[in-house]
Amino acid sequence: MKYLKFLLPLAIFLVLVGFLMRGLSLDPREVPSPLINKPAPAFALAGLEKPDTTFKRDDMLGRVWLLNVFASWCVACREEHPLLVEFSRMKMLPIYGLNYKDERIAGMKWLASFGNPYEASLYDHDGRVGIDYGVYGVPESFLIDAKGVIRYKQIGPFTPEAIQTKLIPLVQQLKKEAGLV
Amino acid sequence: MSNPFVKGLALLCLALSLSLAHANEAAPAVADPVLEARMLEITAELRCLVCQNQTIADSHADLAIDLRQQVREMLQKGMTNQQITDYMTERYGDFVLYRPPFKSTTALLWIGPGALLVLGLAGLVLVLRRRSRMPEDRFDAEEPEGPQDQPPSA
Numbered sequence: 001m002k003y004l005k006f007l008l009p010l011a012i013f014l015v016l017v018g019f020l021m022r023g024l025s026l027d028p029r030e031v032p033s034p035l036i037n038k039p040a041p042a043f044a045l046a047g048l049e050k051p052d053t054t055f056k057r058d059d060m061l062g063r064v065w066l067l068n069v070f071a072s073w074c075v076a077c078r079e080e081h082p083l084l085v086e087f088s089r090m091k092m093l094p095i096y097g098l099n100y101k102d103e104r105i106a107g108m109k110w111l112a113s114f115g116n117p118y119e120a121s122l123y124d125h126d127g128r129v130g131i132d133y134g135v136y137g138v139p140e141s142f143l144i145d146a147k148g149v150i151r152y153k154q155i156g157p158f159t160p161e162a163i164q165t166k167l168i169p170l171v172q173q174l175k176k177e178a179g180l181v
Numbered sequence: 182m183s184n185p186f187v188k189g190l191a192l193l194c195l196a197l198s199l200s201l202a203h204a205n206e207a208a209p210a211v212a213d214p215v216l217e218a219r220m221l222e223i224t225a226e227l228r229c230l231v232c233q234n235q236t237i238a239d240s241h242a243d244l245a246i247d248l249r250q251q252v253r254e255m256l257q258k259g260m261t262n263q264q265i266t267d268y269m270t271e272r273y274g275d276f277v278l279y280r281p282p283f284k285s286t287t288a289l290l291w292i293g294p295g296a297l298l299v300l301g302l303a304g305l306v307l308v309l310r311r312r313s314r315m316p317e318d319r320f321d322a323e324e325p326e327g328p329q330d331q332p333p334s335a
Contacts, residue, residue, distance in 0.1 A: 134272035136230035
């Protein structure tokens with residue numbers, strides 16, 4: 001009982017330290033998306049390079065694919081882009097670009113100078129599709145399964161670790177689920 | 182005549198005309214004050230995801246501007262406040278709400294401060310009651326507790 005006077009503040013302090021330590025490893029900018037395990041919002045967008053083509057969400061039903069949100073004004077996209085180009089060479093799954101709130105010419109120039117990992121890029125000039133997907137920081141990526149359900153969202157740039165430990169295993173699992181392997 | 186008074190008057194006129202010009206430019210932005218007020222009322226309850234400590238109503242971030250426009254259009258379509266709030270949480274989660282709903286994940290958030298206050302008050306009451314039962318002389322500060330102020334022993 002005598003030691004309680006000293007031990008109690010120490011215990012409270014240690015609990016506080018525990019909470020603060022946990023807080024340090026959390027990223028407040030990473031907001032869990034409510035769209036995980038929900039059907040990907042429908043859209044129909046013109047292509048970036050080919051404005052006369054339309055691309056719809058349902059065009060991709062039956063395939064596992066990645067939707068990567070990028071923009072020429074986005075600095076973090078530059079960091080991520082070489083990784084995506086490299087990943088696309090593995091030909092694991094089709095990657096589509098969503099050119100978010102960008103100018104057509106700027107987006108095309110950007111892809112020309114940094115490489116183009118996308119099957120096609122969709123042109124979301126006013127950011128409406130971005131809003132439907134809950135995009136708030138570019139780059140973001142959505143892994144969508146064969147039924148058109150969003151299964152994973154990468155907020156911020158992919159890192160080599162995220163691609164190796166999260167993306168690749170999940171793509172393999174989703175392909176297996178859909179009987180595509 | 183160029184006395185300071187005339188100069189000052191000229192400057193004042195210039196400033197006034199500039200501010201008038203500015204006012205004229207800004208006027209069309211609020212075409213429908215009622216709708217704008219409702220829009221601000223809704224977005225003042227929503228967190229901007231880009232600058233997280235601001236509301237969508239306050240923020241100048243690109244996304245906040247877009248979302249304000251989105252809310253305006255939804256109001257024009259005749260959607261209710263609840264429908265618009267639901268639209269936002271469907272996309273960004275409860276995180277966008279400055280007043281999140283009471284759920285298992287937000288229980289600590291809602292109850293936590295009250296629980297801490299009750300705990301603190303309970304602790305205070307306990308300490309005060311224990312002290313009131315102590316004999317008076319425990320609080321006599323004049324009483325030296327042990328050997329003090331003794332000359333250093335040689």
